[in-house]
Amino acid sequence: MxxxxxxxxxxxxxxxxxxxxxxxxxxxxxxxxxxxxxxxxxxxxxxxxxxxxxxxxxxxxxxxxxxxxxxxxxxxxxxxGFIDTHLHYPQTDIIASPAEGLLPWLETYTFPEERRFHDAAHAAGTARFFLDELLRCGTTTALVYCTVHPESTQAFFEESHARQLRMVAGKVMMDRNCPDYLQDTAESGGRDSEALIGRWHGKGRQLYALTPRFAPTSSPEQLALCGELAQQYPDVFIQSHVAENTRELEWVRELFPGRRSYLDVYDHFGLLRPRAVYGHCIWFDETDRRRMAETQTLAAHCPTSNLFLGSGLFDFAATQACGVPVALGTDVGGGTSFSMLQTMAAAHNVARMTGHHLSAHRLFYLATEGAARGLDLGGRIGTLxxxxxxxxxxxxxxxxxxxxxxxxxxxxxxxxxxxxxxxxxxxxxxxxxxxxxxxxxxxxx
CATH class of the missing domain: 2.30.40.10 (Urease, subunit C, domain 1)
Incomplete structure (x- = not known):
């Protein structure tokens, strides 16, 4: 011994x-x-x-x-090892930054910070620290948002590949309602994403995720192109945000007046399917939840972020009743910890606030086997x-x-x-x- x-x-x-x-x-x-x-x-x-x-x-x-x-x-x-289904590596250095809510937080901290990731050396240094922190917390797989810069995604995958980690990541696509210095176009976002798919999806243990940031920052043209790429590459992942807070819902209604709901925007463009993962999923109705279940689209519950930004309380009971696949995400840097243990504790407390009890067994399942199944990676990760x-x-x-x-x-x-x-x-x-x-x-x- x-x-x-x-x-x-x-x-x-x-x-x-x-x-x-x-x-x-x-x-x-x-x-x-x-x-x-x-x-x-x-x-x-x-x-x-x-x-x-x-x-x-x-x-x-x-x-x-x-x-x-x-x-x-x-x-x-x-x-x-734990599986974190939603977080942002470029936000590592702005964790614990005060703001009145999601949209002011994005404008004050997130967008200026992400500007720095056009610099490959800065991106590489942050990726090293970020992965060190994940491993220190026992997280062996994560679904990671990079920035609009292809250099940020390249740097992340290079560092993850060198460590032989099983990671899923993607370049953010964002062609409107954001600072000029972070804006791509529908065409360039699609071209860069496809090039990164060819370079990294399935290389070693790396997997790619098409990553429109959220509906308000992508034009209909960009979302349509993203849907075309999702159809062309059915084994890549899709990740974005949906129904995080009420101000965001109002904004989406103004930008997409023909759609029934925020989730329906993504559905319209063919972005709900297995291997699609949406962060937050708070302000849903039963139709939304049933559509998530029908398409086997994964809801990434991010309790520390939702509490920190005052976004709302995720309804486990309603989600469970509709059969929606669910896993957990730290949502760093809106989330307040890289630790999946602390994220599980917050998920327990949020569930209690909505009259639902999550056992410790259920919480560890959501962070391991449950997440793997929800990501269509069951049998490969999340199990021994x-x-x-x-x-x-x-x-x-x-x-x-x-x-x-x-x-x-x-x-x-x-x-x-x-x-x-x-x-x-x-x-x-x-x-x-x-x-x-x-x-x-x-x-x-």
Missing amino acids: QPAGGAAQPDGTIAYRAQILYFTASPEQVPDEDATVYLSDGLLIVQDGHVLQAGDYQALAASLPVGTPVMDWRGKLIMP AAGAEADFVVLDPQATPLLARRTARAESLEELLFALIVLGDDRAVAATYSAGRLVHERQKS
Whole structure:
């Protein structure tokens, strides 16, 4: 038995001993114990960046080839790496910036900051810090907005590819209602996006997302061209914002008077489908929610951002009743933390404010297996089942004195997970692995 670290066998095999947890179904649909694989003393066997097997330590240890290193994470919990379905890497440096609401925040902080990303060196430096921060928080996959500059997207993918991370990102498309220095055209936005698809979609572990910022900043011509690209490249992702706050709704009604709702603008241009992800989805009616469900379009719930900007409360009960796929997003920099644990805590509190309860099992599902399924990446990420990409996080229930004191009294897995959500943050992440490689380890104090 070895401490964390060490070298794999020549065939790339390495094993990890710890508590192990992953999901096989939604806790919303079946009892918690039927939705999970939980091993109190488990062994995770990884070979060449993929999960070979996960099972009980006593049952598997004897069958390991002689000399296979076994990393000792006993006392800690190994789970799939977290999946963040909505955030903006160019907004890293404006997190925690005060404003009266979404639109003033964009004008005062976001647009001036994004101007800097025409500089490839600045973009690369920010991408490095941003990815470091994600990994420090246990996030191994994210859907990332870049800026209107192709250089910003190129810099992000270069850094992610060098680290062998599974990331989804795209160049923002924005041809009106924004500063001149951030404006592309329908033609240039489409041309640049298609070139980046050819260069990066499916290269290594990188995936591309068509990224119209939101309907008010794209002309009908640009949205139509985006829809054509979505049809031409059906396996690329689509990401944008919808129904975030009431002022935004009024603006969309003025700009698109023929459309039934904000969501219907995207639907009209063919931008609702599997692998389409829309941030916020707060101010929906039942027709909107049913359309999201029919098209299997994913709603990215961003609770810390919605609270910080006063946008509104996401209605989990109504969303669930309509069968809309849901996952979680930090929405940095409108969101207030890179930590998916803190995002889960905020999601719990928002749900309580609308009379709905989210269990810890459900919240961890939304941040792992549920997100992977919603992104049409089930079986590849978000799980520790055999054959999956070996992206996983090691959580430490003793990371802080208060967390250690509370988890010592936990009488069930639900209590342990709930304590990690409510009391945890980046300090609870002992290590993060991507494609079987150690990409972050918490510094010992």
